[in-house]
Amino acid sequence: MQERDTNLSLYVHIPFCVRKCLYCDFLSFCPGGDNEKEYFKALEHEIECCSEANSEFEVKSIFFGGGTPSFPDSSYICKTLEKIRExxxxxxxxxxxxxxxxxxxxSDKLKAxxxxxxxxxxxxxxxxxxxELRCLGRVHxxxxxxxxxxxARKAGFANINVDVMSALPGQSFDSYMETLKKVLSLGPEHISAYSLIVEEGTPFYDMDLDLPDEDTDRRMYHETKRILLENGYHRYEISNYAQEKHECYHNKVYWTRGNYLGLGLGASSMVDNVRWKNTSDFGEYLKKDDIRRDEQKLSLQDQMEEYMFLGLRLVKGVSISAFKENFSQDIYRVYGTIIEKYVSEKLLQINEDYLSLTDIGLDVSNTVMADFLLDK
Structure with a gap:
């Protein structure tokens, strides 16, 4: 078995937004009264409580997500980061x-x-x-x-990601290409490019949307790959592209099943093969007691399944030797029939120690990855 991983990543959830976007299904809301002040007090308490139990770990990445972490006063974020360091x-x-x-x-927040x-x-x-931004309900x-x-550049940030979306209501192929080219002209180090998914429970789900047809959606997808590659961005995950040495370490922790600790309302964690999430009830979180929910010790089967369907999101794929090192089982004994099926269909490929999706396989990744669930 592999030695215990003593690296840890922290995700800090900031649930506040000016206004919820029409497509958003994340846990977020507009604060009222003293909600922000009380929330960050509770967050500080959680950091203190979690630090002792995780004292043997070295934190390799921290990610403030939301919600909109840039929405509260910057002092809240800076003090939270200081508390984490302490x-x-x-x-x-x-x-x-x-x-x-x-x-x-x-500008002053970015500098802070x-x-x-x-x-x-x-x-x-x-x-x-x-x-298109108005149709999404964006406030910018x-x-x-x-x-x-x-x-951000003036503040000294030399590592910037830009999120772009395709297949939006009313969006044409040309308007999407114009957005992508304008982003490229700025030279960000990283670009996340993904198609809109209309999630149940969002305002979009109940609306009659004028969405691009499937052929246009696929054309946007393929042209994104081509144009970004031509401009020096290698694709390292299904929806993520980076210039050399600028892949997002934190996100790769999720896809490679590293340890991560979620702090804040509704945040999820996975440490030493135990998963749990915090309560999503704001009042319960502020009480600071018993906020952990749905704790699950992952079985060996759970771990193998996650290793495959998360790891195959990476263009590099999954390591065949690491599978055996992690689980003391040969990958072909567990998944041989599935691997053989998709290799023959040219959706999977084997390159030395790595099993990965082909370009065609990446296009139908959800179908392929679902087959690696052993109890379907």
Whole structure:
């Protein structure tokens, strides 16, 4: 068996937003009264409580997500990061990221984030077409995005991700390409490009949306791969592209089943093959007692399944030798029939020690990855 992993990543959930976007199914809401102040007090308490139980770990990445972490006063975020540094063993070269909405990421906030030690910022552009942004319910316009990107550079951020979305209501192929090319002109180090998924429970789910047809959606997808590669961005995960040495460490922890601790309302964790999530009830979280829910010790089968369907999201794929090292079983004894099936269909390929999806396989990744669930 593999030696115990003593690296840890922290996810810090900031649930506050100016307004919930029409497609959003994340846990977020607009704060009222003293909610922000009380929330960050409870978050500080959780950090203190968790630090002792995880004292043997070295924190390699921290990710402030949401919600909109750039929405509250920057002092809340900076003090939270300071508390984490006091409570955990944070690596000197840890990747520390924050998500930012252009409508709330003002220049002074960006400077404060950088001064506090945050070294990576993820800006949610989604589109640079103002009509498409209005249709999404976003609170920013394209000018705000360009200003935010410029201010992030001026603040000293040398590692910037930009989120872009395709297959939006009313979006044409040409308007999507225009957004993508404008983003490329700025030279961010990382781009997350993904198609809109209309989730049940969101306002979009009950609306009659004018969505691009499937052929246009696929054309957007394939042109994204081509154009980003031509401009120096290698694809390392289904929806993520990076310039050299700028892959997101934190996100790869999820896909490779590393240890991560979720802090904050509704945050999920997986440490030493135990999964749980925090309560999603704001009042319960503020009480600071017994916030952990749905704890599950993963069986060997659970671990193998996750190793495959998460790891295959990576373009590099999964290591055949690491599978045996982790689980003391040969990957072909467990998954030989499935592997043989998809290799013959040219959806999977074997390259030395790695089993990965082919380009065609990546197009139908959900179908392939679902077959690696042993109890379907």
């Amino acid at each position: 409570s955990f063993h944070v690596s000197p070269d840890a990747e520390i990221s924050i998500e930012a909405n252009p409508a709330s990421a003002m 984030f950088k001064a506090a030690g945050i070294n990576r910022i993820s800006i949610g552009a989604q589109s640079l077409n103002d009509e 316009d394209s000018k705000m995005f360009f200003d935010t990107f410029d201010n």
